Amino acid sequence: MTAVSILTLEDLQVRFPVGMDWLGRPKQHVHALNGVDLEVFRGETLGVVGESGCGKTTLAQVLIGLVKPTAGRMVRERPDGGAPTRMQIVFQDPQSSLNPRLPVWRIISEPLYVQRKGRISGTDMRRAAALAAVQVEIPPDHLDRFPHEFSGGQRQRIAIARALVSEPDLILLDEPTSALDISVQAQILNLLNELQRQRGLTYLLISHNVAVVRHMSDRVAVMYLGQIVELGSSAEVMKDPRHPYTRLLLESVPQLGQAVGEDAVSSSTELPGNRQLPTGCFFRDRCPMARAGCERPQALLRAGAGSQRSVRCHVQVQVQVQVQEAPCP
Amino acid sequence: MMPVLSIRELSLEFPIYRGAVKALNGVTLEVGRREIVGVVGESGSGKSVTSMLAMRLLVEGSYVVTAGSVTMLGTDILAASERTMLGLRGSKVAMIFQEPMTALNPIRKVGDQMVEVIRLHRPMAAAQARAEAVDLLQDMHVADPEHILDTYPFELSGGMRQRVLLALAFSCRPELLIADEPTTALDVTVQRQVLLLMREKARQKNTAILFITHDMALVSQFCDRVYVMYAGSAVEDGPTAEVLAAPRHPYTRGLLNALPDRVASRAVIEAIQGSVPDLTSLPAGCAFAGRCPLAGPACGERPPSLAVDPPGRHHAACWAVPGHGSGS
Numbered sequence: 191m192t193a194v195s196i197l198t199l200e201d202l203q204v205r206f207p208v209g210m211d212w213l214g215r216p217k218q219h220v221h222a223l224n225g226v227d228l229e230v231f232r233g234e235t236l237g238v239v240g241e242s243g244c245g246k247t248t249l250a251q252v253l254i255g256l257v258k259p260t261a262g263r264m265v266r267e268r269p270d271g272g273a274p275t276r277m278q279i280v281f282q283d284p285q286s287s288l289n290p291r292l293p294v295w296r297i298i299s300e301p302l303y304v305q306r307k308g309r310i311s312g313t314d315m316r317r318a319a320a321l322a323a324v325q326v327e328i329p330p331d332h333l334d335r336f337p338h339e340f341s342g343g344q345r346q347r348i349a350i351a352r353a354l355v356s357e358p359d360l361i362l363l364d365e366p367t368s369a370l371d372i373s374v375q376a377q378i379l380n381l382l383n384e385l386q387r388q389r390g391l392t393y394l395l396i397s398h399n400v401a402v403v404r405h406m407s408d409r410v411a412v413m414y415l416g417q418i419v420e421l422g423s424s425a426e427v428m429k430d431p432r433h434p435y436t437r438l439l440l441e442s443v444p445q446l447g448q449a450v451g452e453d454a455v456s457s458s459t460e461l462p463g464n465r466q467l468p469t470g471c472f473f474r475d476r477c478p479m480a481r482a483g484c485e486r487p488q489a490l491l492r493a494g495a496g497s498q499r500s501v502r503c504h505v506q507v508q509v510q511v512q513v514q515e516a517p518c519p
Numbered sequence: 520m521m522p523v524l525s526i527r528e529l530s531l532e533f534p535i536y537r538g539a540v541k542a543l544n545g546v547t548l549e550v551g552r553r554e555i556v557g558v559v560g561e562s563g564s565g566k567s568v569t570s571m572l573a574m575r576l577l578v579e580g581s582y583v584v585t586a587g588s589v590t591m592l593g594t595d596i597l598a599a600s601e602r603t604m605l606g607l608r609g610s611k612v613a614m615i616f617q618e619p620m621t622a623l624n625p626i627r628k629v630g631d632q633m634v635e636v637i638r639l640h641r642p643m644a645a646a647q648a649r650a651e652a653v654d655l656l657q658d659m660h661v662a663d664p665e666h667i668l669d670t671y672p673f674e675l676s677g678g679m680r681q682r683v684l685l686a687l688a689f690s691c692r693p694e695l696l697i698a699d700e701p702t703t704a705l706d707v708t709v710q711r712q713v714l715l716l717m718r719e720k721a722r723q724k725n726t727a728i729l730f731i732t733h734d735m736a737l738v739s740q741f742c743d744r745v746y747v748m749y750a751g752s753a754v755e756d757g758p759t760a761e762v763l764a765a766p767r768h769p770y771t772r773g774l775l776n777a778l779p780d781r782v783a784s785r786a787v788i789e790a791i792q793g794s795v796p797d798l799t800s801l802p803a804g805c806a807f808a809g810r811c812p813l814a815g816p817a818c819g820e821r822p823p824s825l826a827v828d829p830p831g832r833h834h835a836a837c838w839a840v841p842g843h844g845s846g847s
Contacts, residue, residue, distance in 0.1 A: 241706035341794045371561035372733070376777035376790035383785055398706070405779035405788075424784065442707040444736035446780065447763055450715065 194268065196275040196359055196392060197230040197253075202262035204248050204416075208465070221464045222248040224416035224472075225262070227490065230360060235386065235393040237407030237424060239400055241439070243464060245416040246396045250364045253394070254279045275360055278353035282365035284345030288337040294348055295319040295333040301356040322351040325388075326381060343374035347381065354385070360392045367402060379406060400443045404428045409498075412436045415464060415472045418490060422499035432493060432506045434477045471503070479505055521593065523695045523727045524550040524573060528824075529587030530751075531572060540798045542568045544751040544806070545587070547825050550695065555721065555728045557742030557759065559735055559774075563795055565751040566731045570697045572596075573729075574614055575604050592694060610640045613688035617700040619680035623672040629683055630668030633690075640691045655686040659716060678709035682716065689720050696721065699731045714741055735775060739763050744831065747771045750796055750806035753825050757833030767835035769811045805838065813839040 204223040207216030223245045230236050240246050251257040252264065254277060266274040278301065281287035288297055299315035299322075320330045326347040337345055346366065353361050363382070367375040379402065385391060397403050403410060407424040412433065420433040431437045462468055462475060470485040471477070477484070483504050491507045493499040501507055526548040532539040543565045550556045560566045571577050573589055575596055589596040592611055594603060608614075616622050624632055633652040634645055643651070649668065656664035659682045672680055681701060688696055698717065702710035718741060721728050730742055738745050738759060745762050747755040747770065755768040766772045773791040775781065782788055793810040802808060808818040817838045825836040 241708065343794060371795075372735075372774055373561065373777045373791035374794065376779070376788040379779060380787050380790060383787070400707070401778065401780045405782070405784055407784075438708055442711045444707075444711075444734060444740050446736045446775075446778065447739050447760070449760075450711075450740045 193231040193234075194270055195229045196232045196266075196268055197228075197277075197394075198265040199226050199228040200263045200265070202226040202228075202249075202252060202264065203260045204245075204252060204257060205260050218465050221467050222416055223252070223259070224467065226413075226416070226418055228411060228418065228421075230392060230394060232359070232392055233390055234408040235395055235406050237403035237410045238394065238396045238413060239398065239403045239410060239439070240413035241398060243415075244413040246398070246413055247364060248416075249413075250279065250362050250394075250396050253277060253362055276356065276358040277360045277362060278356060278358040279362040279364060280346070280349050280353050280366050283369045284337075284342065284349045285369070287349055288345060290337055293334050293336060294323070294328070294340075297337070297348060298322050298333075298351045298355055301352060305356050318355055319351070322355045323348075325354060325385065326351045341374075342370055343377055346370060346374075346378055350378075350381065350385070354389075358391075360394060363393055363395045363397075365397050365399075366395070368397070368399065375402070382406070400428075400440065412439065415462065415467070417472060417502060418500075419473065419502040420500070421490065422493075422497075426499055432499065432501045433473075433503050434479050434506075435473045438476070473503075481505065522549045522551050522590075523554075523592060524548070524729065525588075525590045526569065526573065527588045527590075527827075529569070529572070529589060530585040531568065531582055532585060533582050535799070538799050539583075541801055542582075542751055542798060543572075544801065544822070545824055546748070546751070546753055547827055548746055548753060548756075549827075549830065550727050550729050551831075552694070553721075553725050553727055554744065555718065555730060555742050557738035557745040558729065558731045558748060558753075559733060559738050559745060560748030561733060561774075561795065563750070563798065564748040566748050567699055568751075569748075570614070570699050570729060570731055573697065574608060574612065575599070576614075609636070609693075610691040611693055612695045612697065613691070613693040614697040614699065615681070615684050615688050615701050617703050619677060619684050619704065620672060622684055623680060625672055627671075628668065629670055629672060629675070633668065633683070633687060636687050637690055651690070652686075655690055656683070658689075658720070659683075659686045661686075676709075677705050678713060681705060681713050685713070685717055685720065689724060689726070692724050693726055695727045695729065697729045697731070700733070701730075702737075703732070710737075735763070735778065747774070750801065751798065752806070752822070752836065754807065754837070755833075755835045756825060758831070761833045765833075767833070767840045768807075768837045769813050769839065770807050771835075773810075805836075811839075813837075815839065 202223055203225055205219040205221045208220055209217040211217050238246050252259050295316050298319040302310055302315060302318055319333060323330055323333060328347055367378050395406050404424060410424045410427045411418045412420040414435045420427055420436045431440050471488045474480050474484045488502045488504055490500045490502045493501050493507055526546055529543055529546045531543040532541045546569055558566045573591060584597055630652060634648040637648040637651050652668060653664045656667055661667055661682055702713050732738060742759045745759045746753045749770050755762060755771045766775055776789040777791060779788055791810055796806050804819040805822050808814040823836040823838050826834045
């Protein structure tokens with residue numbers, strides 16, 4: 191696949207003011223995103239994985255335009271001269287992301303109504319909704335029902351239909367199955383994969399669930415404290431994690447049928463706050479490999495010439511390549 | 520030896536307008552001394568209701584027990600007076616919940632809350648109780664206990680809050696700890712520490728644990744035995760390794776196959792078709808029959824039940840399993 195980039199993020203930063211003084215000036219900031227560089231290619235599923243507070247959701251909100259970045263840029267224009275990338279989002283909790291007072295066909299077709307600035311007839315909207323509903327396996331005779339009449343899994347299907355109806359290039363999936371039970375989660379993941387095959391969709395999948403990201407993604411970005419610490423093909427990152435944080439994360443994921451020995455130590459590891467950013471490498475305090483050089487800020491570097499993998503750790507990068515490539519400024 | 524907690528054929532319903540939500544339909548469950556027993560199930564399977572009833576924490580009058588018995592440490596829970604329950608709760612049987620923020624009082628310092636609980640169960644001077652609280656936190660590998668005691672719950676991370684609650688839960692050397700999704704609100708790296716800590720303390724203090732979760736993998740890592748619940752009844756039980764390696768009930772099998780880690784990346788996951796039955800109108804037979812690939816004519820007639828003999832072995836409540844009811 192010749193990779194066509196449909197979305198580029200350049201040094202994206204977001205901070206939220208908190209704790210105003212009596213003049214309304216912020217006393218400190220929450221640093222949600224601290225320089226995210228990312229490219230999304232057409233037709234791929236890019237998984238973004240990380241723990242709570244690492245900036246995954248802020249990233250989605252910036253992409254969809256709900257939050258303005260403090261610094262950095264997002265480029266939707268494509269190098270191949272195509273129309274700017276259109277995006278849609280599927281939120282975590284279908285209970286709260288669907289308007290309880292609209293019938294399903296109105297919910298599904300609302301993006302069209304907005305897109306055409308209201309110049310669309312009810313019959314057209316209904317037809318479009320019925321088409322999208324069939325694709326997510328919602329029976330067309332259920333279109334006049336309201337969200338509360340559906341189960342959680344079906345509601346998420348409705349949310350997916352709503353994202354499909356305006357024919358976006360890129361769909362942001364923000365924890366699409368976190369609110370669902372395992373058996374329903376499987377149905378939704380199958381549906382998402384099937385839709386991608388049929389329609390050549392691009393997904394940006396945001397999740398804390400490593401198993402889901404591993405299953406769905408072509409490439410994976412691991413986030414820690416508002417930065418991407420490791421980026422590479424899903425198979426490589428999951429099998430052979432390079433960044434010490436990725437290792438810790440993958441080791442902590444409970445594995446079926448692997449008992450944890452009685453001798454396993456319960457060392458204390460706490461996520462540092464994002465009010466005061468640590469200096470140097472953000473992971474330094476928790477890192478088992480911390481050494482000289484870690485007090486400098488780390489750049490996301492390629493793990494070798496021709497390698498698809500980037501790691502934000504000077505120790506790992508130097509182990510991999512003797513000749514270091516030119517780092518990003 | 521007498522089990523710490525023994526629930527037999529328990530059925531419970533919540534009356535609603537013109538009907539009832541049949542939350543539990545013949546649950547049989549046993550926790551032995553020093554045992555770590557897992558209960559897995561999806562939402563609505565009745566795992567939390569079971570644990571709440573064991574502690575009699577459901578609002579009195581909102582539910583009706585239609586059949587069965589609950590015996591905890593030799594006390595008949597369903598007949599016990601509130602005074603007896605007060606003697607059990609917190610001291611002999613402790614409980615920790617999913618969301619540590621809501622279990623702590625947000626407007627009182629952690630130290631005050633800990634001292635209050637300790638003095639409630641063991642009469643002692645406030646200063647002594649505070650020293651005890653420091654010891655308890657130190658036991659939980661908390662780095663700076665004195666400082667933690669002087670903070671409010673909102674200042675602590677989720678993992679730290681859950682450690683405070685664990686410290687309190689173990690403060691009276693309980694014989695049973697009921698942990699209802701103790702780590703669902705936590706991140707995976709923290710989850711692991713909290714669970715390791717919980718198991719370590721349970722081993723030290725000879726505490727049995729009833730561990731309620733929806734995560735199969737966690738059960739496989741931490742539990743000696745497991746019960747799989749579906750629509751208000753336990754459908755399979757047995758030693759964890761056996762149940763996971765050779766699940767007998769089609770629901771357990773379906774649940775394991777539905778995990779995305781079981782198949783190759785992007786391959787179709789074997790999902791269980793359909794959704795859980797409506798608890799207000801359960802079918803006459805097996806509650807899983809509507810979604811079951813093995814369902815036969817017998818399944819629609821009467822519900823299969825989980826055998827209890829021989830105890831501690833692998834059983835499945837399913838008509839399609841050969842030798843149903845006779846165990847392994």
